Amino acid sequence: MPAMSIDPPPAALPMDADFSGEQKRYLEGFFAGIAAGGVSFGDLAPAPAATPAGPVLDDLTKEERIKRELHPFDAIEQLVMDARWNSKPEPESIFRYKWNGLFWLNPVKDGYMCRLRIPGGIVKSYQLRELAAIAGELTTGYIQITTRNNFQIRLIEPKNCPEVLRRIQGCGLHSKGAGADNIRNITMNPCAGYDPHEIIDVRPLVNELATLIIASKEFYDLPRKFNIAYDGGGLISAVEDTNDIGASAVKIGENAEGIEPGVYFRIALGGVTGHQTFASDWGVIVKPEQLNDVMVALLRVFIQFGDRTNRKKARFKYVIEDKGLDGVLVETEKLLKFKLTRLAPDAPCQAKREFSQQGHSHVGTFPQKQEGLVYIGASVPVGQMTAKQLDRIADLADSYGSGEIRLTVWQNFIIPNIKAAYAGTVAKSLNKLGFPSEQSNLKSGFVACTGNKYCKFAASDTKGHALAMMEYLDKRVKLDKPVNIHFTGCAHSCAQHFMGDIGLLGTKVKSESGEGYHITVGGGFGENRKIGRQIFSGVEFESLGSTLEAMLKGYLDKRDGDENFHSFCNRHTVGQLQEVFSL
Numbered sequence: 245m246p247a248m249s250i251d252p253p254p255a256a257l258p259m260d261a262d263f264s265g266e267q268k269r270y271l272e273g274f275f276a277g278i279a280a281g282g283v284s285f286g287d288l289a290p291a292p293a294a295t296p297a298g299p300v301l302d303d304l305t306k307e308e309r310i311k312r313e314l315h316p317f318d319a320i321e322q323l324v325m326d327a328r329w330n331s332k333p334e335p336e337s338i339f340r341y342k343w344n345g346l347f348w349l350n351p352v353k354d355g356y357m358c359r360l361r362i363p364g365g366i367v368k369s370y371q372l373r374e375l376a377a378i379a380g381e382l383t384t385g386y387i388q389i390t391t392r393n394n395f396q397i398r399l400i401e402p403k404n405c406p407e408v409l410r411r412i413q414g415c416g417l418h419s420k421g422a423g424a425d426n427i428r429n430i431t432m433n434p435c436a437g438y439d440p441h442e443i444i445d446v447r448p449l450v451n452e453l454a455t456l457i458i459a460s461k462e463f464y465d466l467p468r469k470f471n472i473a474y475d476g477g478g479l480i481s482a483v484e485d486t487n488d489i490g491a492s493a494v495k496i497g498e499n500a501e502g503i504e505p506g507v508y509f510r511i512a513l514g515g516v517t518g519h520q521t522f523a524s525d526w527g528v529i530v531k532p533e534q535l536n537d538v539m540v541a542l543l544r545v546f547i548q549f550g551d552r553t554n555r556k557k558a559r560f561k562y563v564i565e566d567k568g569l570d571g572v573l574v575e576t577e578k579l580l581k582f583k584l585t586r587l588a589p590d591a592p593c594q595a596k597r598e599f600s601q602q603g604h605s606h607v608g609t610f611p612q613k614q615e616g617l618v619y620i621g622a623s624v625p626v627g628q629m630t631a632k633q634l635d636r637i638a639d640l641a642d643s644y645g646s647g648e649i650r651l652t653v654w655q656n657f658i659i660p661n662i663k664a665a666y667a668g669t670v671a672k673s674l675n676k677l678g679f680p681s682e683q684s685n686l687k688s689g690f691v692a693c694t695g696n697k698y699c700k701f702a703a704s705d706t707k708g709h710a711l712a713m714m715e716y717l718d719k720r721v722k723l724d725k726p727v728n729i730h731f732t733g734c735a736h737s738c739a740q741h742f743m744g745d746i747g748l749l750g751t752k753v754k755s756e757s758g759e760g761y762h763i764t765v766g767g768g769f770g771e772n773r774k775i776g777r778q779i780f781s782g783v784e785f786e787s788l789g790s791t792l793e794a795m796l797k798g799y800l801d802k803r804d805g806d807e808n809f810h811s812f813c814n815r816h817t818v819g820q821l822q823e824v825f826s827l
Contacts (some may be wrong), residue, residue, distance in 0.1 A: 252606040280331050307425070307609065308552045309464060310336050316343035316424070323405055330403040343426065343464065345419025346405060352700050355399035358408055359422040363454035364432040364447060364474075365393025365651035369638040374415040376638070380631035382408055387634055390469070390626035391691060391739060393651040394422075394429040398698055418458060424733075425466045427457050427543070431487070434606065434650040438660050440613040442533060443477035443493040444507050450474055453536050463543060467550025468558035471515075472539065479605045480621075483653055483769050485523045486515045486740060488560040489542055491535060503585060509535050510587075513542070513572065514561040517739035520775045521561055525589040526569055534582065541579040545572060584719035602689040603726030603808075606652045608681060609667050612660065616665050619650075622679035624716065626692040626707040626731075627655030629679075636677055644670050655691055685723035689745070692731040693738040696750075696759075702733025704750030704759040709785055716789040721796045725808045729792075731761075743767040745809045746795065747776045748788075755784035763791070765814030765821060774814060779821050791825075798824040 301309065319340040326333055333341060338348045347357045379387050379397050382404045390394050400408055412419055421427065422461030426459075430450050437445045453472070457463050460749065473484035477493040484490030491509040498505055508529040515771030530538050551557045563574055572658045577584060607621045629637075637657065641649050646661040657679075662670055671681040680687075690713075693699070695706035710731045741747030744767045753760030760782050767776030783791050802824050813821060 259513040303553045305555050306579045310339050314339035315584045326402045327406050342423035345422035355720050357398035360394040361418040361429050362394050362420045363430045364450040368648040369641045371415045372634050376634040377630040378411050384629045389651050391653050392429040393431050393653050427470045431473040431482050433476050433482050434639050434652045436476050438612040439478035441479045446474040446476040458620045467552050481770050485512050486517045490523045514564040516559050516561050517740045517742045522773050528584045529587045541576045545575045593696050606654045606656050607683045618662050618664050619658050620681050620682045621658045623672045623688050624656050626710050685726045689728035691739050693733050695733050704733050706731040706733045720793050727809045743769045753782045753784045757785050760784040768810050772810050795825040
């Protein structure tokens, strides 16, 4: 067979490169074969341009770019290197370390705060002892209960961070994902499983979702922080309507809506009280066995549609404002294998709580559903305790309970499973320890954020001021109805001042201390949900005691009968209240 002459390909090779002779002969034959088949490169359509998923890199916030340059969990190697030299973190590391629950406190302090993740606020006595040991050996020796039934410890030097994390994990606790753009600690009724008033025990649901969150990498890159709460209908509220998602247990009886009678969860979405917004009823009810599927679907909707170009508009609330509750429902159902049951908030068969929650029901001795047992709630002034106190609480839980305590969103704790015969002994021991278990209409309602002793955002010493106000007012005012007083140091509103009967927002003023407060009144949650209205601006701390005293005495003098403070404030105008409270 005569040798075949191969003509050059109809076009130049697709790229200029240094090929060997053998490679060139192969490519020439390849292109010649294509040409012989009647196909030219002009016949081929160009590849479509890739459509970027979400905003382009240049449009992202600084925080989003930091996450993409190095995943925060991959920064653990740098954390260890910082520890070797006891070095201060670089700015990018400060943000990334929050994924391990570590918050750099500079410029207020040179050290870290570590926030834990304790789903539902359930903690065991052996864990309390190890936390007490960590605090005593590696920090200032103080532990704080947060407003998300959680613990945080401070002040941790860089050199001790790896050891703190190791020991937290070693006792079965977590700090993973406790800050920044993650799902924060899941809250619930603190007496779930014990409360005779509850509709359903939400512990299995909380534990299941917590396991999914802790183990799934997809939930560690949210557009912003995210709060979830489960309320099983117990005596003590989970304050679920202040969360991005709040699930409240309801009972549905016989009805004309075609809905199977039973226990369901009513879903509320978009609560951010720091933005003066309570969660809105979604018009949906969900069976308990489907609830966490819905939770996960809603999280994925947030991940997909949350704004990553503007941190101020990155919360779930703004996805809801953009798409509407119906639009969020459509997107959620795309991710589910079942249709959601619609039910209007005012539907005839829409059940509510079967009783009104009592004020300050997180403090005191209450019977459990288990015969012969009680739980005791103790008041922790502004949520702060020492390592020694924490050890002693563990002893009480072991000696008289079941070795368990429950943390509350009111910065207090509860010891369950105490035999009724020992209730007085435990209460006496708690009082001696500095944690009174008798409900006080004044002191039991104080809540305070970290304040400027350890937080760079706070404008005032909220914890110190709250303690001072407790003592000042307790000597001068006798209340016969509970009042909640919330101190928060900045607009982030970690102490949720807008939902307090009295809310105090820290601000800088011209005074000896330079610290003062804007004062709001009439806030509430649950059946009394209301955003407080501001009545006074820039009240200096030096005159705060006399101002609060005049407010409470004005209320007692002018109220109708035994009217509570919330109702009194909300039937008067701001001007009328200013007049009454200034007498």
